[in-house]
Amino acid sequence: MNILILGYGKMGKIISQIAEERGHTIAGKIEESNVHELDELDTTKIDAAIEFSQPDAAVKNLSWAIKHNIPVVCGTTGWLDKKPEIERLTLSNGGAFFYASNYSIGVNILFKVNRFLAKIMNEQPDYRVKMEEVHHTEKKDAPSGTAITLAESIIDRVDRVKRWDLDNEVTDNEHSLPITAKRIDPAPGTHIITYQSEIDDIEIKHTAHSRKGFALGAVLVAEWIKDKKGVLSMDDYLTF
Numbered sequence: 320m321n322i323l324i325l326g327y328g329k330m331g332k333i334i335s336q337i338a339e340e341r342g343h344t345i346a347g348k349i350e351e352s353n354v355h356e357l358d359e360l361d362t363t364k365i366d367a368a369i370e371f372s373q374p375d376a377a378v379k380n381l382s383w384a385i386k387h388n389i390p391v392v393c394g395t396t397g398w399l400d401k402k403p404e405i406e407r408l409t410l411s412n413g414g415a416f417f418y419a420s421n422y423s424i425g426v427n428i429l430f431k432v433n434r435f436l437a438k439i440m441n442e443q444p445d446y447r448v449k450m451e452e453v454h455h456t457e458k459k460d461a462p463s464g465t466a467i468t469l470a471e472s473i474i475d476r477v478d479r480v481k482r483w484d485l486d487n488e489v490t491d492n493e494h495s496l497p498i499t500a501k502r503i504d505p506a507p508g509t510h511i512i513t514y515q516s517e518i519d520d521i522e523i524k525h526t527a528h529s530r531k532g533f534a535l536g537a538v539l540v541a542e543w544i545k546d547k548k549g550v551l552s553m554d555d556y557l558t559f
């Protein structure tokens with residue numbers, strides 16, 4: 320496959336390396352300084368684009384790919400208020416757009432366990448739920464996209480939890496799920512969900528040891544999306 324890399328930072332570099340190891344060709348490595356190179360590409364020869372840039376660049380990159388009929392896999396977090404706009408553009412252009420806040424298999428297993436646990440904890444009102452995420456100091460958004468996905472699943476299933484808050488904003492509201500976002504180098508990404516009662520704690524945790532799992536997941540999805548259409552997510556791709 321011929322894959323275009325939109326955002327050639329920490330993630331874009333590992334994604335390119337894994338894609339080449341899997342026999343793919345890189346059509347271009349686009350970062351802020353060489354965005355003009357997009358105009359020189361033969362877009363008819365690109366099979367898929369993988370977009371890991373930054374919150375304020377994602378919408379422009381994704382719109383460009385969709386308007387050029389290139390299926391696009393997006394991992395950028397912190398821009399989701401604009402996601403409906405990109406979904407509408409995908410559908411009106413008959414394109415393919417895939418978004419996941421986390422492409423690692425391990426975190427997607429955690430997502431599943433989190434949903435299962437939340438359903439049980441809905442019946443256990445003595446427990447308060449909280450979350451902690453730890454990432455490197457270059458991360459631009461907080462809380463992480465993964466933490467927001469985890470929190471939304473809890474809010475959907477635990478009736479007493481109505482919203483999430485960064486815990487420096489709200490401390491003691493029984494309807495709030497406080498999220499602590501820590502920035503410590505070189506943490507690639509840790510997420511911990513804790514249900515706490517006077518009697519005991521129940522905790523589930525995922526720790527990424529490197530960025531390899533995120534990058535491999537994005538390349539696998541790019542291989543899968545090549546001939547697909549529509550607005551797609553991990554629920555369409557995963558078999559568990």
Ligand SMILES: NC(=O)C1=CN([C@@H]2O[C@H](COP(=O)(O)OP(=O)(O)OC[C@H]3O[C@@H](n4cnc5c(N)ncnc54)[C@H](OP(=O)(O)O)[C@@H]3O)[C@@H](O)[C@H]2O)C=CC1
Pocket residue numbers: 325326327328329330331349350351352354371372373374376380393394395396397419420421422423457533
């Ligand atoms: N969904 C998932 O599984 C994962 C998601 N992420 C997310 O991916 C994103 C990228 O992370 P990471 O690689 O660590 O970040 P980096 O800061 O290392 O890289 C960001 C890259 O985007 C580039 N960029 C900025 N503006 C533009 C633009 N207009 N067009 C194209 N590229 C641009 C930057 O270029 P320059 O250097 O020139 O400024 C840089 O190369 C983040 O939002 C992060 O949260 C990260 C890991 C996993």
Ligand SMILES: O=C(O)C1=N[C@H](C(=O)O)C[C@H](O)C1
Pocket residue numbers: 396420421454458459462463464465466507508509533
């Ligand atoms: O910025 C990162 O590094 C990461 N971002 C994603 C997120 O916001 O959830 C995924 C992963 O945790 C690494």
